[in-house]
Amino acid sequence: QxxxxxxxxxxxxxxxxxxxxxxxxxxxxxxxxxxxxxxxxxxxxxxxxxxxxxxxxxxxxxxxxxxxxxxxxxxxxxxxxxxxxxxxxxxxxxxxxxxxxxxxxxxxxxxxxxxxxxxxxxxxxxxxxxxxxxxxxxxxxxxxxxxxxxxxxxxxxxxxxxxxxxxxxxxxxxxxTLLRTEKPEVKVTRKEDYDGMETLTCHDGEVWMQDVFHGLVSPNSDGTYYTWRSIKVDPKESEHYKCHMEHDGLPNPVDVAWEEPGESLEGGKEGSGRASNLGLIIGCVLGIIFLIAVMAGIAVYFSE
The missing domain is CATH 3.30.500.10 (MHC class I-like antigen recognition-like)
Known part of the structure; x- marks a missing residue:
């Protein structure tokens, strides 16, 4: 899932x-x-x-x-x-x-x-x-x-x-600038928690537009954006979880799963899974729309 x-x-x-x-x-x-x-x-x-x-x-x-x-x-x-x-x-x-x-x-x-x-x-x-x-x-x-x-x-x-x-x-x-398309590296990491559960995190490292429907968005130094989402799962079920990615640059949606673990700096085991092609793209084109208003050219009548 x-x-x-x-x-x-x-x-x-x-x-x-x-x-x-x-x-x-x-x-x-x-x-x-x-x-x-x-x-x-x-x-x-x-x-x-x-x-x-x-x-x-x-x-x-x-x-x-x-x-x-x-x-x-x-x-x-x-x-x-x-x-x-x-x-x-x-x-x-x-x-x-x-x-x-x-x-x-x-x-x-x-x-x-x-x-x-x-x-x-x-x-x-x-x-x-x-x-x-x-x-x-x-x-x-x-x-x-x-x-x-x-x-x-x-x-x-x-x-x-x-x-x-x-x-x-x-x-x-x-x-x-506005129509620039970047192909971010997408990966899934796994970290063992002290309560016996595992945290899977889906990372999208480089999205050009700041548009995300869920998760956190942070700016990169080159004007792109970084976002991620995490979920806590039973280790026995972790292989059934995938990160679903869609982007205009992809011919089809992509599901990325966690793969091989390594050693994390925090003492727990942490690993990452990436799509076989590092150019896999997540689509997050942000359409924050939000308050709205009018352009020069329209006469506004505020008279007593």
Whole structure:
């Protein structure tokens, strides 16, 4: 039986996170925005220059867009929400998150979400062209935005078309990094425990994308990731356990079992089993998706 299973995919995502703070501190600017392609930061808003600056070398192929208008819009928006919540002072935050994803099965998803003071405020249902309000103050924004049918349709079109086109463009610009494929060494180790049981551990030494559904993920120095999973078993049953691996680079899934033991440094016996070909691949392409938001090009109306 397979006790550890890792699977990989070729999903890719474009995400933006934008925040404005009513009372910024010395280390926190009033307005800041960060963009990611998959898990790599690719653009960041410079408050002094008032424009987006590339954070990845390949992003220099794209002309930086001035984000000053967005900063102005968010200033007005934050002031509007302070009125909705009947707040006259204190530190408050407005967050705007959006993005899109191309999945391995060729399906596409997109999302807009707004938050206020760390809580949900408003999110778009692009299938019904409606906004979901998280509380009573958000109902005010919901009514205004749903009355603008052109804005609703534009938001849907952006997520399903423009955002995907930008994602494809960025993947082309940064293909040497973003589409890099590594073949990690996969092995299974065994360690005898003091209670008479054994611990089998499945190791994946080098995964390019930080995407794992179970287990721990740690970065390697070369930008890849390392992960593992363990299970405690009866020594009499250990030969029946295998580590199941899937990856886009493999023609078929691979099951790796523990093989010959050696002496461990901890006094117990430890051994490792590897697939006969050290180039066996585990697939862990991480699609952490997670909060979501909107891209420059969509007008946001935060008016009284």
């Amino acid at each position: 397979s006790w550890a299973s890792f699977s990989g995919s070729s999903s890719h995502s474009l995400r933006y996170f934008t925040t404005i703070v009513s009372e910024p501190g010395q280390e926190v600017p009033q307005f800041f925005s960060v963009g990611y392609v998959d898990d790599q930061e690719v653009t960041s808003y410079d408050a002094k220059a008032r424009r987006d600056l590339p954070k990845a070398p390949w992003m220099r192929k794209r002309n930086s867009q001035v984000a000053w208008n967005w900063e102005q819009i968010f200033r007005v928006g934050l002031g509007t929400l302070l009125g909705y919540y009947n707040q006259s002072g204190g530190a408050h935050t407005l967050q705007w998150m959006y993005g899109c994803e191309m999945r391995k099965d060729r399906s596409k998803v997109g999302y807009f979400q707004y938050g206020y003071d760390g809580r949900d405020y408003l999110s778009l249902d692009k299938e019904t062209l409606t906004w979901t309000a998280a509380n009573v103050p958000a109902q005010n924004t919901k009514r205004k935005w749903e009355a603008n049918h052109a804005f609703l349709q534009y938001s849907k079109d952006y997520l399903e078309k423009d955002c995907i086109e930008w994602l494809q463009r960025y993947l082309d610009y940064g293909k040497e």
